[in-house]
Amino acid sequence: MIPGEKDIKGDTQRLYGARPQIVGYSLHGNRYLNISSRCTLRCTFCPKFNGVWDVRGHDLRLQTPPTVEEILAAAGDPRRYREVVFCGLGEPTLRLYTLLEVAKQLREQGARVRLNTDGLANLTHGRDVTPDLEGNIDAMSVSLNAQNAAIYNRHCRPRSEGAYESMLDFVERARGFVPEITLTAIDGLSGVDIAACEGIARRLGVGFRRRVLGAVG
Numbered sequence: 001m002i003p004g005e006k007d008i009k010g011d012t013q014r015l016y017g018a019r020p021q022i023v024g025y026s027l028h029g030n031r032y033l034n035i036s037s038r039c040t041l042r043c044t045f046c047p048k049f050n051g052v053w054d055v056r057g058h059d060l061r062l063q064t065p066p067t068v069e070e071i072l073a074a075a076g077d078p079r080r081y082r083e084v085v086f087c088g089l090g091e092p093t094l095r096l097y098t099l100l101e102v103a104k105q106l107r108e109q110g111a112r113v114r115l116n117t118d119g120l121a122n123l124t125h126g127r128d129v130t131p132d133l134e135g136n137i138d139a140m141s142v143s144l145n146a147q148n149a150a151i152y153n154r155h156c157r158p159r160s161e162g163a164y165e166s167m168l169d170f171v172e173r174a175r176g177f178v179p180e181i182t183l184t185a186i187d188g189l190s191g192v193d194i195a196a197c198e199g200i201a202r203r204l205g206v207g208f209r210r211r212v213l214g215a216v217g
């Protein structure tokens with residue numbers, strides 16, 4: 001384990017027993033890396049909290065957290081893909097140091113690296129981690145999910161106080177270190193005002209992408 005890495009081994013290992021686990025999968029010309037099954041949020045709309053771990057035919061339950069070597073092997077030759085994307089049914093930044101090491105090595109091999117995140121890494125790690133992203137992450141998609149904390153808390157059910165504000169602060173800070181940032185929100189969730197979400201992205205000077213409820217992957 002890399003120093004500082006959170007140990008994410010848990011009950012899933014005992015529940016699901018030994019079976020091949022999917023660490024890398026391809027979609028839309030990209031290679032996706034599934035490095036964590038754990039989350040800081042418990043989103044009501046999340047497939048896994050509704051018993052579904054399947055993304056376009058890939059069962060993303062992890063029995064054990066993959067190592068740096070296993071993730072690099074799963075990535076394959078990154079030059080074959082448009083982007084390598086850290087994204088699974090879990091929050092990649094819970095394994096920040098593994099993520100950074102893999103991203104660094106993939107970029108050295110010529111990859112463009114994107115991180116899909118809940119934006120709660122600073123809250124989780126208790127420090128500003130955004131400078132660590134510099135030179136390792138080319139693009140980042142952050143789940144804004146709502147135009148205010150009340151709607152966000154209702155849909156995302158964060159475990160910690162101040163999650164929404166922390167996520168916005170993370171985005172503001174990350175702008176100096178990640179060249180391309182996009183906020184996302186899901187159209188169709190009750191109370192979510194997509195135009196207002198887009199306005200937040202505009203105010204922060206980052207991109208915005210509307211996602212559609214129920215469309216996974």
Ligand code: SF4
Pocket residue numbers: 038039040041042043045046047048088089090091118
């Ligand atoms: S952050 Fe993503 S993976 Fe985690 S609970 Fe929410 S929707 Fe599911």
